[in-house]
Amino acid sequence: GESVGLHLPTLSVQEGDNSIINCAYSNSASDYFIWYKQESGKGPQFIIDIRSNMDKRQGQRVTVLLNKTVKHLSLQIAATQPGDSAVYFCAENDTGRRALTFGSGTRLQVQP
Amino acid sequence: NAGVTQTPKFRILKIGQSMTLQCTQDMNHNYMYWYRQDPGMGLKLIYYSVGAGITDKGEVPNGYNVSRSTTEDFPLRLELAAPSQTSVYFCASSYGGGLAGDEQFFGPGTRLTVL
Numbered sequence: 001g002e003s004v005g006l007h008l009p010t011l012s013v014q015e016g017d018n019s020i021i022n023c024a025y026s027n028s029a030s031d032y033f034i035w036y037k038q039e040s041g042k043g044p045q046f047i048i049d050i051r052s053n054m055d056k057r058q059g060q061r062v063t064v065l066l067n068k069t070v071k072h073l074s075l076q077i078a079a080t081q082p083g084d085s086a087v088y089f090c091a092e093n094d095t096g097r098r099a100l101t102f103g104s105g106t107r108l109q110v111q112p
Numbered sequence: 113n114a115g116v117t118q119t120p121k122f123r124i125l126k127i128g129q130s131m132t133l134q135c136t137q138d139m140n141h142n143y144m145y146w147y148r149q150d151p152g153m154g155l156k157l158i159y160y161s162v163g164a165g166i167t168d169k170g171e172v173p174n175g176y177n178v179s180r181s182t183t184e185d186f187p188l189r190l191e192l193a194a195p196s197q198t199s200v201y202f203c204a205s206s207y208g209g210g211l212a213g214d215e216q217f218f219g220p221g222t223r224l225t226v227l
Contacts, residue, residue, distance in 0.1 A: 009152075034215075043116075043202050043218030044155070089154055099145060099170060100216060102154035 012109040019077040021106045023090035028071065030092035034100065035064060035075045038087045047075070047088075077108075085110045113138050116219035118203050124225045125193040133188040133222050135203030143206045144186040145216065146170075146178065148199040155202060161186055193226045200224070 013019045025033070031052040036044035050057045050064045050073075057064050063076040073090050087107050091100040119134045137144065142163050147155040147170075157170030161180040175197060177189040186205075190197060201222045208214040 041221075043204075043220050045218070046215045049215070099157050099160050100155075101171075102147075102156070104152075104154040 009104075010107045010109065012111060013080050014111050015080060015082060017080055019075075019080045019084070019108055019110075021075045021077075021088050021090075021108065023073040023075075023103055025071050025073060025090070025092050025103075027092060027101070028068075030101075032093035033064070033066060033073050034091045034093075035062075035073075036089045036091060036102075037084075038089065038105070040086075044089060080108075080110050082110050082112060084108060115139065116203055116205055116217050118201075118219035118222050120222060121220070122223045124227060125190075126227060127193060127195065129193050130189070130191050131193070131224075133190075133201055133203075133224075135186045135188065135219060136184050137186075137203075137205040137217070138184065139205060139207070139217065140183060141205035141207050141217075142183070143208070144180065145204040145206075146176070146186070146188045147202045147204065148172065148197075149202060149221075150199050158188065158201075190224075195226050198224060198226045 034049040035047040037047050038044045048059045048062050048064050050066050061078045065074045087105040089102050089105045091102045116137045145160040146158040149155050156172045158176050159170050159178040161167045164180050164183050167178050167180055180186050203219040204216045206214050206216045
């Protein structure tokens, strides 16, 4: 069935470096994508989203890039901080169900 | 606003027991969702609701039931608990159903163990 997945299960970066977390999706009809951050023992927290009519969207220290040609989504975190350590999920909307399909997540570890 | 609240935070059940996971939101959101998250995995949709009195199945509904009698509450019922239902359960809500620009807000989760 349709699915959203991630290339890397764990990413380790040095504090201050930039992080890039990747995500592949298979549903070409999806028109909305979201990145969530989940800290240990907590529920997912919205980071940034992007609509399918956009290629790039920037937030505070975060940028999401969307390549519809290869169905690829990425999250870039600038100047990664220890507080960025968490699991990051990409998700896509399912307009038929008005619900999200989540990927399996990437764990980001920030080394001091 | 308290946002999305869930009770209990933790629960241990014996096989065959039943329980209800409570979820309440105070944001007047139309849409509410139940997800389960197995260790090291993403979230899978169990059930969702587009408004009071309306519910629909998600990806993994077997073994669960829901009801939506009010806008605020969306309880999840496990009738005959099985070890396969050991997971962390998250409730979420949104105003417009996950359309572009419509954020889903998540509760803190309920960690359920079935022994």
